Amino acid sequence: MPELPEVETVRLGLAKHVIGKKIRKIQVHHSRATAPKSLAPLTSLAGAKIKGVSRRGKFLWFDLDRPEVLVAHLGMSGQFLISKASEMPQRHMRVRIDLGRMELRFIDQRTFGWLAVENTAEGVPTSASHIARDPFDSEFDLDVCVARFMAKRTEIKRALLDQEVISGVGNIYADETLWRSKVHPETRCEKMKPAKVREVILNATKVMREALAQGGTSFDELYINVNGESGYFERSLAVYGREGESCPKCHSAIRRIRFANRSSHFCPKCQPRPRA
Secondary structure, three states, X not given: OOOHHHHHHHHHHHHHHHOOOEOOEEEEOOHHHEOOOOOOOHHHXXXXXXXXXXXXXXXXXXXXXXXXXXXXXXXXXXXXXXXXXXXXXXXXXEEEEEOOOEEEEEEEOOOOOEEEEEOEEOOEEHHHOOOOOOOOOOOOOHHHHHHHHHHOOOEHHHHHHOOOOOOOOOHHHHHHHHHHHOOOOOOEHHHOOHHHHHHHHHHHHHHHHHHHHOOOEOXXXXXXXXXXXXXXXXXXXXXXXXXXOEOOOOOOEOEEEEEOOEEEEEOOOXXXXXXX
16 A cells, blocks of 8 residues: 555645646546545536645645645555547556546555545534644654654554554554664554654655655555656665564564564664563
8 A cells, every 4th residue: 555655746746736726627537536535526526627636654645726626545456547538548546537638646556545625624624634744844842752652552563563653654664763763563563662762753754754755655556646657665674574584773583573464674673671
């Protein structure tokens, strides 16, 4: 699933191409592309002008010259592609947005992504109202975030993935963050010192900033930017997806365990299991 760096890469690409454009027509080619909670059909946005492209965590939305916004979640395999209107439709194209000489196309092989027409509260769409601010948000408060972690009676890896504690972090960047912080994924939040929790948050920010600079992480064609290009942060991953390979720090073999219905990768020497 695309995480913050991938979604922010998409947002930046969209902003370059669609701000100021008028939506002439929207065609929906798959029923699951429209979220059930959408206030109106996507086609109702015909005639709206796109004023901006915003994000919170993994949620994207298009600010329009009307009260409603067009919200998007990429799900597992959602992509936005900028295409010439004359180009043949891509395979798995679910929504086609006519912007004049070019089109914005929503591609989604697994159909877990969605678009919706929503209202906003304080500038945030209804579906993202429960999502915590991410470290790239101008109003992100590090102290508040530390307090949220300290209040959780759960493992640090699970808290990192909780979008109501800190948004944007998924499995890839959680593993990389904990490796840099020398923290085992099963370490309990309530047993950590505030300074260590702060270090974890700062490392998460650093990892995602580095990934963003490289266009995110692409393991296959299911994540590309709006121009169809892949990200290259996969080459910089230290532990995620590297079971059995050498740790870049101590050369121990990277291990993988099942955790929270996911795989969790770590170095057993750099990230020793916490004492019972």
